Amino acid sequence: MHLHKSKQLFARAQQLIPGGVNSPVRAFKHVGGIPPFIASAKGAYLYDVDGNTYIDYVNSWGPMIMGHAYEPVVRAIQEQVQHSTSYGAPTELEVLLAEQILRMVPRIDQVRMVNSGTEACMTAIRLARGFTDKNKIIKFEGCYHGHADSFLVQAGSGVATLEIQEVPGVPSSVAADTLVAPYNNLQAVDTLLETYAGEIAAIIVEPVAGNMGCVLPLPGFLEGLQQRCQEQGIVFIVDEVMTGFRLAPGGAQERFQLDADLITFGKIIGGGLPVGAVGGKREIMSLLAPSGKVYQAGTLSGNPLAMIAGYTLLRELDLNRHIYEALEQKTQQLIDGLNTVFGKKAIVHQIPHIGSMLSVFFTEYPVHDFVAASAASNELFKQFFHAMLEKGIYLPPSPFESWFVSYALSDEDIAKTIKAAEESIEQILSR
Ligand code: KE4
Numbered sequence: 001m002h003l004h005k006s007k008q009l010f011a012r013a014q015q016l017i018p019g020g021v022n023s024p025v026r027a028f029k030h031v032g033g034i035p036p037f038i039a040s041a042k043g044a045y046l047y048d049v050d051g052n053t054y055i056d057y058v059n060s061w062g063p064m065i066m067g068h069a070y071e072p073v074v075r076a077i078q079e080q081v082q083h084s085t086s087y088g089a090p091t092e093l094e095v096l097l098a099e100q101i102l103r104m105v106p107r108i109d110q111v112r113m114v115n116s117g118t119e120a121c122m123t124a125i126r127l128a129r130g131f132t133d134k135n136k137i138i139k140f141e142g143c144y145h146g147h148a149d150s151f152l153v154q155a156g157s158g159v160a161t162l163e164i165q166e167v168p169g170v171p172s173s174v175a176a177d178t179l180v181a182p183y184n185n186l187q188a189v190d191t192l193l194e195t196y197a198g199e200i201a202a203i204i205v206e207p208v209a210g211n212m213g214c215v216l217p218l219p220g221f222l223e224g225l226q227q228r229c230q231e232q233g234i235v236f237i238v239d240e241v242m243t244g245f246r247l248a249p250g251g252a253q254e255r256f257q258l259d260a261d262l263i264t265f266g267k268i269i270g271g272g273l274p275v276g277a278v279g280g281k282r283e284i285m286s287l288l289a290p291s292g293k294v295y296q297a298g299t300l301s302g303n304p305l306a307m308i309a310g311y312t313l314l315r316e317l318d319l320n321r322h323i324y325e326a327l328e329q330k331t332q333q334l335i336d337g338l339n340t341v342f343g344k345k346a347i348v349h350q351i352p353h354i355g356s357m358l359s360v361f362f363t364e365y366p367v368h369d370f371v372a373a374s375a376a377s378n379e380l381f382k383q384f385f386h387a388m389l390e391k392g393i394y395l396p397p398s399p400f401e402s403w404f405v406s407y408a409l410s411d412e413d414i415a416k417t418i419k420a421a422e423e424s425i426e427q428i429l430s431r
Helices: 004-016 071-081 092-104 117-132 157-161 186-195 221-232 251-255 304-319 322-344 370-374 378-390 411-429
Strands: 038-042 045-048 053-056 110-114 136-140 178-181 200-205 235-239 262-265 276-280
Touching: 053 411, 071 304, 092 110, 092 276, 092 304, 110 117, 117 136, 117 200, 117 235, 117 262, 117 276, 136 186, 178 186, 186 200, 186 221, 200 221, 221 235, 251 262, 304 322, 322 411, 378 411
Parallel strands: 136 178, 136 200, 200 235, 235 262
Antiparallel strands: 038 045, 045 053, 110 276, 262 276
């Protein structure tokens, strides 16, 4: 396998674009090496500019739940694009997607479309602050809610991957309103609630943390947050940008029977095109301009291409709910194989997983928070990542990311992945 063209393109890109990428984690900085430049993708496979083929476990960081170039979405976009790409005016497509979301996600009354998960989360925080007339928020160490200033405090994903302790450009006055607790630690939350009583607008949480690797909520954690919010008039925001429409048709709100005040969405909701959304209780959502004064806007929000792509994908998921059981089976098949491979060689490891998201930590201890995630062996992860890439398996280039299983993954693909893992571990141990 060679990456000649990718290497040339990466050199050119680095002259033109900071780090050569339009989103940091794609640069492979944590694992080193040249990121393959992708030319095309279909189903479970990526094809790079040097003709290499990969089985894809990144899936655009979540959106491609049905695999790449999913026919119904492709056809819908091809049809819609002939009617122009954007009007900047209301369309029936926005109504259809909003109705589809409310059909799938229980206990939300309204939804506003935006262009990214970041926009959705920053809008949710602004709504919470506008609704409560309070400024502070509680987030969790290692969780990532996009790159708005308020969230870049002890954040996960690329911020953790690049080990950026304090993000330059985030005013200390803004960071001061962001309080941080360890994930799964209700006692730490109670300490913040007592210390800052009457000042907290919202608690925002990933219901399954996917940006410090995959870290599951301990029993009672989410329910405990929800109860504290209900008791203390704090807005409970569940960030489902990653888990929405993935853990179940109704996401974590359905799977964990939550009753969030606000939920943010992204990734799958756009079918691979730029869409985010914030949804929730009418009394809060109605504060959004023009029905209220909490201002939020976007030139391309709700544009027809993104709407038809998201609507088509969500309808497919909604009308074919057997997909979710199949995704869980594929994921379990993969995990069973990896456990066997690592176990045979006495490689300490944890593979937290739920639905069709998982991650691999090379550590002997269960991972319930960012400190534990950070204690896993980075060096072994890097070696494993590259050994797998060379065998045509495309994993997230950071231990602080989740793997995503797509419906396009076949038994043969899973078997090939497990075989590649076995060969990779043998290769590493023989060094
Ligand atoms: P975007 O602005 O990237 O669409 O969404 C931000 C966001 C918000 N909330 C959660 C739970 C998220 O996972 C994300 C984005 N996830 C990362 C992957 N870990 C995006 C990948 C990237 O930054 O390139």
